[in-house]
């Protein structure tokens with residue numbers, strides 16, 4: 001039988017009595033107190049802080065690593081200032097677009113040489129977002145390099161002490177910026193596969209909208225070899241400013257937008273992703289302005305090609321191949337370019353002098369040579385095999401004389417859209433009145449102006465010239481009415497002279513400037529009235 005004497009005996013095992021338990025506890029407590037006193041007295045404060053920080057980190061890691069994941073997106077890869085991290089930029093741009101409406105504290109700045117204000121998270125601020133059901137937490141941190149090591153180590157061990165030391169060795173004086181993006185561990189793959197690409201795409205599109213456009217022209221110094229030179233393209237013209245029949249304007253804008261969004265379509269049907277526009281109409285009706293509006297609308301660079309400066313098909317091909325994607329290739333006045341109707345252009349190239357070759361070179365001589373561009377060379381590029389070398393290409397040809405073009409150029413599929421830039425109509429005039437004089441409704445002179453515009457053939461350029469003369473609508477419109485009346489009179493007299501030549505003394509006082517009365521070219525009168533009625 002088991003007995004209880006000062007302790008408990010269970011079977012053969014004896015358990016301590018209460019008094020022995022107490023004494024063990026007392027000696028343990030004394031030991032702990034002793035260690036604690038020793039720790040506090042003999043271990044310096046910084047080392048004690050370091051140890052407690054490590055213990056805290058270890059606990060944080062073990063409790064959160066199973067549920068939370070954190071990405072660290074540094075401004076410079078591993079603190080190396082030679083390697084700027086593009087993803088950092090993308091995140092900054094992405095967050096900036098979201099922050100304005102949600103954050104309570106933001107950093108605002110205006111980058112040098114930019115005309116926009118940029119926003120970023122202030123140090124220590126947090127931003128929460130939900131993406132396809134994933135809860136995400138962003139924070140922005142700025143560390144000086146000395147602090148950086150400890151913060152890196154906090155980030156789930158993604159950065160290591162050795163990296164930081166390395167970075168610090170290489171580093172210049174300055175701050176280290178980075179984002180931390182935290183989310184549930186189970187969403188790790190989706191963040192990598194969907195969220196980060198979503199940010200990058202968003203940022204790329206945003207940058208595309210902000211980018212400075214370029215206008216490329218041929219460097220005439222390279223007459224034989226030719227090369228492109230670019231300047232910033234700052235033409236402010238937009239579709240809003242364009243005086244054009246509203247339906248036609250909408251059709252052009254829709255066509256451009258549709259073109260941009262059809263990458264997959266073009267791939268599927270096996271066609272080069274390009275589009276051609278033929279702009280035709282009298283001088284001053286806005287063909288160049290429309291090109292500027294197109295470039296600004298779709299953010300494409302412009303390559304302005306003077307065929308007369310290109311010596312032969314080989315050079316033409318090289319020049320065209322060196323144009324970049326997302327660009328508009330413009331060839332103005334393609335009709336007078338050049339006996340293209342004969343399918344071969346022979347044109348004197350003015351004074352070819354290539355300064356790059358110095359004395360004694362063939363190129364050093366000022367020469368008169370024949371440009372030998374053939375229409376087939378041009379067409380080959382537009383829709384031959386070469387046309388597939390590049391994406392998102394737009395070709396624009398302009399002409400004042402559509403009827404003079406070689407039918408090969410007008411063949412369906414070559415120039416996808418023929419746009420008739422006609423003389424001014426009343427809807428177009430209202431656009432000019434709004435833009436130049438801020439008249440959005442009616443004016444007592446509108447009725448007379450409408451009648452005069454119908455009776456005469458006047459270009460938007462001529463009317464714009466009158467409207468820009470004064471800020472006062474009454475003065476500007478009165479001056480326009482006067483001009484239109486004179487214009488009408490001149491036009492009537494001119495028609496009389498054409499129909500009854502004996503009435504005149506043989507001399508005509510034609511306006512040579514595309515005023516709709518007809519132009520003299522080599523003594524021949526071109527009356528645009530029939531040529532540009534409508535398509």
Ligand SMILES: Nc1ncnc2c1ncn2[C@@H]1O[C@H](COP(=O)(O)OP(=O)(O)OP(=O)(O)O)[C@@H](O)[C@H]1O
Pocket residue numbers: 241242243244281282283284285286287288289290400421460461462464514
């Ligand atoms: N349709 C228009 N809408 C608004 N402004 C226009 C329009 N057409 C011409 N203008 C004004 O007239 C100026 C000259 O027009 P633009 O050079 O675009 O005409 P164009 O048709 O290209 O002439 P050209 O055939 O002689 O090259 C423009 O800068 C613009 O201010």
